[in-house]
Amino acid sequence: MKISYNWLKEYAYFYLSPQELADKLTNAGLVVADIKPKEDDFFLEIEITSNRPDCLGMIGIAREVTAAVGGSLHLPDTDFETGNTDITNLVTVSVEDPLLCPRYTARVVRNVTVRPSPEWLQKRLLCIGLRPVNNIVDITNYVMFETGQPLHAFDLDKVPDRRVVVRKASNGEKITTINGAQRVLFHTMLVVADSKKPIAVAGIMGGKETEVSESTRDILLECAHFEPRQVRRTSKELGITSDSSYRFERGTDLEGVEFASKRAAKLMKDLADGEIAGEVVDIRSRKCKEKMITLRVDRLHTVLGVEIKRDVASDILRRLQFTIAREVNNFIDVTVPSFRRDIDREIDLIEEIARVYGYNNIPTKTSIHIRSSGKTKYEIAEDCIRQCLTGLGFYEIKTYSIVDTSSLQSMHLWSDKEPIDIANPLRQEESRLRMCLLPNLINVKRYNANYGVERVRIFEIARVYLAGDTLPHEKTCLSVITDADFYSLKGILELLLQQLGIPSKGEWTPFKEPKLFKDERAAQVFLDGRVLGYLGEASKELEFKTQTSLLELDVDLLIESANFTKKYQVISQYPSVIRDLAIIIDERVAWSSIEQCIADIRIPFFKGVNFFDIYRGKQIPEGQKSVAFSLCFQAQDRTLKGEEVDIAVQTALDTLREKLGAELRKI
Amino acid sequence: MIKELEEVKKDFLNEINSVATLKDIEQLKIKYLGRKGIISDFMKTIPTVPAEQRATYGLQINTLKNEFTSLIGDVTRRLSRGAIPRTEKELFDITLPGKQPPLGKKHPITQTIDDVKEAFARLGFDVAYGPEVELEYYNFDALNIPSDHPSRTDFDTFYIKNDILLRSQTSTVQIRIMEKQKPPIRIIAPGRVYRPDTVDARHSFMFHQVEGLLVDEGVSFTDLKEVLNQFIKTYFGKDVQMRFRPSFFPFTEPSAEVDISCSICSGKGCSVCSYSGWVEILGAGMVDPHVFKAVHYDAEKYTGFAFGMGIERITMLKYGIDDIRLFYENDIRFLSQF
């Protein structure tokens, strides 16, 4: 809403500089977004929230000013004398759709002289950014900005048969609007028509044919109430917005129609020397129901936390033009003015009182009781994962959940079900909720490579969206990209499992997904038989220049399995003994089998086995490999003797030979 | 490692450190790695070791040999590169840069969410989450948003199907929590939200919000003011001023927008605060009785307040970031700054 500082003074007396006025209005909830000096005036741009269409006119703003600073509201004079002819002899009006047009008023002003408006009026319009046209058009604009009620002036001589009908358009009907564009109408739209064709799109814009010009003699002044929903839809369908549609969409005052019409007619008499025809056509199917609300004064304290006396409260309401019907004990009965359609309940009155009392005058203090709040297991686990990875040099990234429909993005890592598509995407190419995280990480790696950072370590923790019953299943996943090989990334996964207190190292099976992973260098990992995720070296198809490995895990499963209870294990006072070994074994035997085989022996003072490396070369027969590792022994109650360790090592070697055909490697 | 091998290693390291010419290094190489060198001598002793220790012993000799070879290689390369003759004593240059191990960072959005969570945890707020793909009921109906409200159109909300959408605000979590739990309630709910805004420096179709909700007997507007005051002082600093302005949200009544004094110009007026000295950081208000009705709470008995803020917005304010797209480009040069 654009206002002029000088113009506003016509309705409210105040001694405030433009900046002071702006502060008052902002504190009352009418945010002043801009103040600009304009000649001998000031222009203010005010943001009006959607619940306050009553402030889309200068009088509405003035009402707020008087509520804030006191004083009374001065409404303009609307008294005039009429000519001898009654309107009923000059025009016939009918409303075919009273639901969409609950009130339609018409006045006729005859024998006007169309000429430029007086300077004072032109100045005010110019201040709020409107271009003066002629006195008649200017008056309709002026009164709209004054009252918030849009009006339209037709050249009555150009309305054939002098008949006006408010009706639905028929499909394909056409109208050329004032701005010169031809519009094709549709049966859902409401129009103001003559006996044959539309002369205005109701509430939005008038037609070119009946536009007021210098030759206009008689004016048909329309002042009506159109349904907000109807105006909003038509405005959207036609792609036209106007100061008029803006106000109708938000809802105008059903009872304010008459005042605005009289005000405009009077100005036309005064400024265009017109003669106002007797009577008014006022077709209405609805009356604004008078709303009576009771305010319990003590409820003010309950909601606002501050004591506001009854007379202070009723004074505020009176200044906002509520009528106080009764005021007794704890109660104030008020009648809501018709222009405040946003006020229905006691809580709405409380807000009005709080607003004018001043939010910043309400104390900042609390008596809420103390309460401890701890982290959930979910929070702890997520923090733990982030801490681990950032400590290891990984940057956390965040990427969009809405992705393209490429085959990479549509991989079914986590579900076989169909992807979830958005019905109204911003761009047709990006219309899908992601089903896995890795593709976005791959894109981020490429993005950084374009800026010269080839080797990146990144991760993201976010949700993927998998089709479910009513709502999708939103699974939280972790995805990692690193600049190292399979085993380095596997090491990080092991570390994460340890930090989350998960004793398992996962069950590993080979996995094939050529879009992501290099053949034979990828695995699917399970945790107690449930899929934990996927890990592998990047496929050649991804065209990375350096060694890259990828990982994607089910965080929900990780968190479910996590265990953060820690118990101290007594540290042995006795030294541990480590023996390094190298065995030659069939190529097909996996490390996990060797490890398991040794563990199964159940040597009482056996602490663990540590893998060193695998060697294949000249000294090793074809089809076999040398596997080097160390065995660690320790007792809690004594220092181990060399002989007992020797025996244990020999037992391990014997068992490995027996079960896996392993031989000690001789050098 | 056996003692003899350790001795050899010590000697070798001493000698290689005093090597000055390519000729010296060649001699060292012959001494240790030559056909009749020290390592070779050790190799010959392997068969004399007891059988069960042989493998380990051999392995250790091999490791040592690899280590020596690599060190000799390094020094040879360095000497053949450096044409400048060495002075008697090498300068140990303490002004050379240190060797930094890589350190990753949490995304700035995560950092802000963590900061907000921590500030509110100290005031007794738990963290709650809700789905991002939501029923229209939770995003609109239960929040007292009328059926013809413009925010429901597909210009303002992403739809999956008729009554299923991508949540446009984290206020949805309020309803889900109140449906499950009776008062007292004290939660914050961070998360992703979606609105079909064309992406530019100030808009993103996906961003993060944190919603807060406190419901109990005897909760009033003064409590809302103080809780937010505490948060603002914690997050933005002790000297920051706070201002409440009346506003409108369908799910709160009275509703407010909260501004803080502009930290760039300390309230004097600059381009960041549009020369007003204030910047808006959050929306808040007392929970509307209609919302309580939707979750079957007694609005006479209980009162409460709710608030919501944009995570990107407060992060941008705090660090002076002027383009929201930076958060989702994930340029390492950006991420490493926080």
Ligand SMILES: [Zn+2]
């Ligand atoms: Zn500033």
